[in-house]
Amino acid sequence: MQNCETCIIRSKAVNTLNPKELRFLMESCAETTYNPRESIIKEGMLSSHIAYLKSGLAMVSKKGVKGVDQILKIVQPGNYLGLQTILFEKVNQFSVTALDKCVVCFIDNLSFKELISRNNQFANELLLFLCREELTYFERFVNIHQKQIAGRIADIILFFSEKIYANALTFEMPLSRGDIAALVCTTRESVTRAIKDLSEIKTIRVTGRKFEILDLARLKKINQSG
Amino acid sequence: MQNCETCIIRSKAVNTLNPKELRFLMESCAETTYNPRESIIKEGMLSSHIAYLKSGLAMVSKKGVKGVDQILKIVQPGNYLGLQTILFEKVNQFSVTALDKCVVCFIDNLSFKELISRNNQFANELLLFLCREELTYFERFVNIHQKQIAGRIADIILFFSEKIYANALTFEMPLSRGDIAALVCTTRESVTRAIKDLSEIKTIRVTGRKFEILDLARLKKINQSG
DNA sequence: TTAATTATTTGATTTATATCACATTTAATA
DNA sequence: TATTAAATGTGATATAAATCAAATAATTAA
Numbered sequence: 286m287q288n289c290e291t292c293i294i295r296s297k298a299v300n301t302l303n304p305k306e307l308r309f310l311m312e313s314c315a316e317t318t319y320n321p322r323e324s325i326i327k328e329g330m331l332s333s334h335i336a337y338l339k340s341g342l343a344m345v346s347k348k349g350v351k352g353v354d355q356i357l358k359i360v361q362p363g364n365y366l367g368l369q370t371i372l373f374e375k376v377n378q379f380s381v382t383a384l385d386k387c388v389v390c391f392i393d394n395l396s397f398k399e400l401i402s403r404n405n406q407f408a409n410e411l412l413l414f415l416c417r418e419e420l421t422y423f424e425r426f427v428n429i430h431q432k433q434i435a436g437r438i439a440d441i442i443l444f445f446s447e448k449i450y451a452n453a454l455t456f457e458m459p460l461s462r463g464d465i466a467a468l469v470c471t472t473r474e475s476v477t478r479a480i481k482d483l484s485e486i487k488t489i490r491v492t493g494r495k496f497e498i499l500d501l502a503r504l505k506k507i508n509q510s511g
Numbered sequence: 512m513q514n515c516e517t518c519i520i521r522s523k524a525v526n527t528l529n530p531k532e533l534r535f536l537m538e539s540c541a542e543t544t545y546n547p548r549e550s551i552i553k554e555g556m557l558s559s560h561i562a563y564l565k566s567g568l569a570m571v572s573k574k575g576v577k578g579v580d581q582i583l584k585i586v587q588p589g590n591y592l593g594l595q596t597i598l599f600e601k602v603n604q605f606s607v608t609a610l611d612k613c614v615v616c617f618i619d620n621l622s623f624k625e626l627i628s629r630n631n632q633f634a635n636e637l638l639l640f641l642c643r644e645e646l647t648y649f650e651r652f653v654n655i656h657q658k659q660i661a662g663r664i665a666d667i668i669l670f671f672s673e674k675i676y677a678n679a680l681t682f683e684m685p686l687s688r689g690d691i692a693a694l695v696c697t698t699r700e701s702v703t704r705a706i707k708d709l710s711e712i713k714t715i716r717v718t719g720r721k722f723e724i725l726d727l728a729r730l731k732k733i734n735q736s737g
Numbered sequence: 738t739t740a741a742t743t744a745t746t747t748g749a750t751t752t753a754t755a756t757c758a759c760a761t762t763t764a765a766t767a
Numbered sequence: 768t769a770t771t772a773a774a775t776g777t778g779a780t781a782t783a784a785a786t787c788a789a790a791t792a793a794t795t796a797a
Contacts, residue, residue, distance in 0.1 A: 347649055348653070349653040349654050349656070349657035350658060350735060350737055351657040351737060355652070355656065355657070357649055357652065357653070369642040369645045369646050369649075370642075371638070371639070371642055372639055372642045372646070373646070378646050378649065379649060401631065401634070401635055401638065402631050402632070402635060403631070404631070405627065405630070405631035405634055406628070408627070408631055408634035408635060409627055409628060409634060411638055412597070412627065412634060412637055412638055413597070413598050415638065415641040415642065415645065416595040416596075416597055416598045416641065417598055418645065419595045419641065419644065419645055419648070420595050420598070420599070420604050422645070422648050422652065423583055423595075423604065423605060424573075426581070426583065426651075426652055427573045427581045427583070428575050428576050429656075430575070430581065430655075430696040431575035431576050431581070433783065433784085434784070436576075461744070462745060462746090470656040471785085472785060472786080473744085473745080473746095474745090474747085474784090474785080475783090475785075477745065477746055477747080478746090478747085478784090481746085481747090493745090493792095493793080509576060510576075511576055659753065659754085660753080660754075687774070687775090688774075688775060688776090689775090697754075698754080698755060698756080699774090699776095700754090700755080700756085700757095700775090700776080700777085701753090701754060701755075703775065703777080704754090704776090704777085707777090719762095719763080719775090
């Protein structure tokens with residue numbers, strides 16, 4: 286059993302719970318640690334719990350018609366993972382894989398639903414969470430097709446720099462070239478070439494998985510212009 | 512003021528309201544009728560209401576980096592339109608346009624939020640609605656890149672036949688060739704060509720906007736195989 | 738350390754689709 | 768009904784990116 290009362294990365298939703306509800310949550314909560322590349326949620330498997338990422342970095346992916354996995358998003362600590370599956374209790378509609386060492390809290394579906402119907406502030410926060418997520422997908426959907434590969438690569442480099450590594454200009458990319466391809470809807474080879482192109486015009490410097498942004502303004506421009 | 516009490520296309524969420532709450536909803540509700548191609552919600556404009564599609568067909572679209580509008584989805588009666596904007600009260604993140612003659616109910620944001628916090632069954636139904644929507648987007652996102660144009664066109668023909676026109680094999684397409692392009696992420700010309708290709712192998716017959724499915728099995732196969 | 742995988746890079750080639758330019762049909766308006 | 772405008776179709780061409788194939792580089796296992 287976890288101590289949700291002292292958890293420092295509690296979700297906004299959990300923050301709305303009263304002491305009694307929080308104890309109820311604690312009693313139906315279990316914490317697990319994952320190594321990099323370990324599967325946290327497996328698409329097609331029976332789902333019984335909602336996952337909450339306490340620490341580490343994870344990715345959400347889903348199989349398409351060709352059987353190839355596409356990465357839907359990178360998840361940071363403080364986010365729910367299987368929220369959308371509350372509906373389809375039966376099977377997971379996507380996979381979640383650890384990129385770092387990850388600490389994940391699991392809450393069983395039933396208890397989670399119980400909290401939703403008990404506390405409407407809790408439900409409200411979840412609503413906001415889902416709305417925000419959906420708008421992010423809209424953005425992503427609309428842009429991924431209107432940009433060519435260099436633009437999309439610029440986009441994810443900026444994403445990691447800004448969103449994941451707090452505006453660091455140098456960072457270690459947790460994704461392989463193949464992962465990046467699955468994230469921006471292209472092939473491994475095209476990712477390599479796009480990175481090479483961006484390097485040749487001195488916008489970035491890349492050695493293996495170490496990424497360094499040399500010309501932030503230009504990178505942003507490439508991201509915008511596609 | 513509308514009569515929500517007798518509305519036959521009430522959302523599952525609204526069905527959870529008690530008589531008092533329903534009256535509250537009615538008092539903050541206004542109904543408007545739109546002609547085909549009329550704008551119901553305009554991206555970038557200040558948003559103050561949540562829209563609910565009572566009848567007709569509408570499309571949700573959003574501008575990408577290139578300034579080109581992409582169609583995110585086709586909305587059928589019984590669905591909320593601006594739900595995701597509850598968060599960003601300021602501006603609409605997408606546009607909604609009528610395809611048919613549409614009847615739309617508007618509820619002001621504040622009253623809607625009030626209902627969420629008053630009735631947790633209401634909030635719960637909205638949660639389920641958003642979850643279902645998100646899973647649909649996942650599906651769409653993952654597949655649109657793994658299929659080539661013929662497969663995507665097959666997909667939307669099947670979508671209209673099955674989902675919009677109750678499995679009718681003959682139907683009037685409410686979208687122009689350009690709209691279809693915006694929906695499946697391609698160009699007007701490529702849509703024309705794909706339709707021509709499908710027609711030549713006698714899978715469909717198309718005259719103007721009249722679509723007829725001749726070989727359903729084959730169309731489904733093309734949809735699956737990409 | 739060496740061998741054996743696995744990941745990445747690079748070049749050559751192919752292909753699906755975008756783009757351009759123009760013809761034709763259909764719908765809207767005077 | 769004639770005139771204009773908008774939507775659609777069609778061919779030629781260009782191009783971004785996929786695919787194929789093979790060489791390096793980097794990990795992992797023995």
